[in-house]
Amino acid sequence: MPDADAFESVGMRPDVNLAMVEMHMDGLTPPLELVEAGVWRVNVKLPMAGQWIVSVGFGEEFAEIQFYAP
Numbered sequence: 221m222p223d224a225d226a227f228e229s230v231g232m233r234p235d236v237n238l239a240m241v242e243m244h245m246d247g248l249t250p251p252l253e254l255v256e257a258g259v260w261r262v263n264v265k266l267p268m269a270g271q272w273i274v275s276v277g278f279g280e281e282f283a284e285i286q287f288y289a290p
């Protein structure tokens with residue numbers, strides 16, 4: 221849930237990508253659901269257990285979070 225003030229336009233859609241950390245698999249770019257202005261939700265079923273990294277951002281600005289999917 222990003223800070224809506226941070227965006228020039230609340231309609232701006234972020235890029236979301238999921239990839240496995242130590243595998244050369246194709247990444248996932250799940251569809252985003254707009255919840256309200258500036259708030260997006262993504263629901264994804266990961267195809268494999270393991271260490272994943274999700275990156276969320278706009279253009280060159282990205283945040284990355286690693287997590288383990290059991």
Ligand SMILES: [Cu+2]
Binds near residue numbers: 245268270
């Ligand atoms: Cu994998």
